[in-house]
Amino acid sequence: MRESIKRGLSPAVLTILAILTLTGGAAMGQLATISGTASYRERVALKPGAVLEIELLDVSRQDVPAQRLASIRIRPSGQVPIPFTLSYDPAMIEAHHTYAVTAKIIRNGATIFRSDTIHPVLTRGAGDTVDVSMVSIGGPTTDRRSTRGGPHNAGLIGPTWVAEDIAGKGVIDNLQSTITFAADGTVQGNGGCNRFHGRYTGEGQKLTLGQLARTSRACLPAIGEQDQRFYQALDKTRGYRIEKGLLVLLDSHDQPTMRLWKRD
Numbered sequence: 731m732r733e734s735i736k737r738g739l740s741p742a743v744l745t746i747l748a749i750l751t752l753t754g755g756a757a758m759g760q761l762a763t764i765s766g767t768a769s770y771r772e773r774v775a776l777k778p779g780a781v782l783e784i785e786l787l788d789v790s791r792q793d794v795p796a797q798r799l800a801s802i803r804i805r806p807s808g809q810v811p812i813p814f815t816l817s818y819d820p821a822m823i824e825a826h827h828t829y830a831v832t833a834k835i836i837r838n839g840a841t842i843f844r845s846d847t848i849h850p851v852l853t854r855g856a857g858d859t860v861d862v863s864m865v866s867i868g869g870p871t872t873d874r875r876s877t878r879g880g881p882h883n884a885g886l887i888g889p890t891w892v893a894e895d896i897a898g899k900g901v902i903d904n905l906q907s908t909i910t911f912a913a914d915g916t917v918q919g920n921g922g923c924n925r926f927h928g929r930y931t932g933e934g935q936k937l938t939l940g941q942l943a944r945t946s947r948a949c950l951p952a953i954g955e956q957d958q959r960f961y962q963a964l965d966k967t968r969g970y971r972i973e974k975g976l977l978v979l980l981d982s983h984d985q986p987t988m989r990l991w992k993r994d
Contacts, residue, residue, distance in 0.1 A: 843864040
């Protein structure tokens, strides 16, 4: 009986039901909303079957994965920018925490566009409207030639790369040092304690990171040591190679400075 009722509901009602389940069954009157748009710079038309997924995340803690508070999936009726309204339970929001909205476009089970920077909302001066930008990862509905970075760094751009070894000393279990390269020549990530952003240049297998802007959080000694090794390895990086799905950063003598795996 319950399944037959669900089959008779509209997609909009089913979306609301999914949100209620995710947020622990908040009553309709208790829900608040975040509105905005999701877009990408590439002049590539979305093909039928593409789905936009928007998530609200708690990104307050650096040493654990972000907590998902709400999400919604939309089948775009046109091209970008794609408008969205995401409902969430305001009782789950804490003023001293940091929240962000992420976006990705999926088709045939593959992610072809995704946001690669932090888009803050709700607290610490951010509001309940946001415009989320995405970059191309490549896939069945995109054309690699439209990616500004060009073919020389096509495998580098898009994914979040997570360090599994830094300077031959390994990494701390469950502490992720990450880096993401965007098609517009920007780079951002987290050393394990401090976030960073900046620019990179590359031609062929060459790769150099410019001066990076970093936060200056106090870290526990072991975490701070990995954070420091991470940034030292980036400073020495002059090239890269991708082998067996791993990104290997190289110094000026083609010796590895860091080895990273691709996070889905």
